[in-house]
Amino acid sequence: MPPNAEATETSGLLPVVPFLKIPEDGDPYLAGCRCSDCGTTFLGERANCAKCGSRKEMEAQTLSNQGELYVFSIVCRSFPGIEVPYVSAIVDLEGGGTIKGNLINIDPEPEKIKMGMPVEVVYQKAPRKDAEGNEYLAYYFQPKN
Numbered sequence: 001m002p003p004n005a006e007a008t009e010t011s012g013l014l015p016v017v018p019f020l021k022i023p024e025d026g027d028p029y030l031a032g033c034r035c036s037d038c039g040t041t042f043l044g045e046r047a048n049c050a051k052c053g054s055r056k057e058m059e060a061q062t063l064s065n066q067g068e069l070y071v072f073s074i075v076c077r078s079f080p081g082i083e084v085p086y087v088s089a090i091v092d093l094e095g096g097g098t099i100k101g102n103l104i105n106i107d108p109e110p111e112k113i114k115m116g117m118p119v120e121v122v123y124q125k126a127p128r129k130d131a132e133g134n135e136y137l138a139y140y141f142q143p144k145n
């Protein structure tokens with residue numbers, strides 16, 4: 001059973017970013033859009049294509065939860081209250097879309113992390129609440145077995 005097969009309890013959680021969608025009856029997913037002229041995929045919604053400049057309608061697209069690590073950085077200093085070290089990563093999603101997030105479930109050691117390694121997107125409750133006490137659902141990447 002893959003590690004993310006346990007159902008994530010999402011009720012009452014807010015999406016940490018607008019492009020993270022939490023359907024009432026289904027699994028959370030990342031939303032993007034695709035240029036009908038050049039086929040480039042972007043995170044979230046856009047009015048026009050940043051690659052080819054097309055102003056035709058962008059098609060809504062559900063982004064893949066599979067991808068590969070494009071680049072990473074091990075963060076050893078951060079704001080007060082943020083646990084370090086952690087791995088900040090940029091991932092190219094299968095089928096399009098490039099997204100920044102944290103790589104989890106791996107030791108934050110350079111020799112253990114490989115550019116191009118397969119990763120998957122997992123959804124978990126964010127560790128902190130906001131000032132109003134709201135809780136958030138966040139996305140992370142983890143190595144794919």
Ligand SMILES: [Zn+2]
Nearest residue numbers: 035038049052
């Ligand atoms: Zn385009």
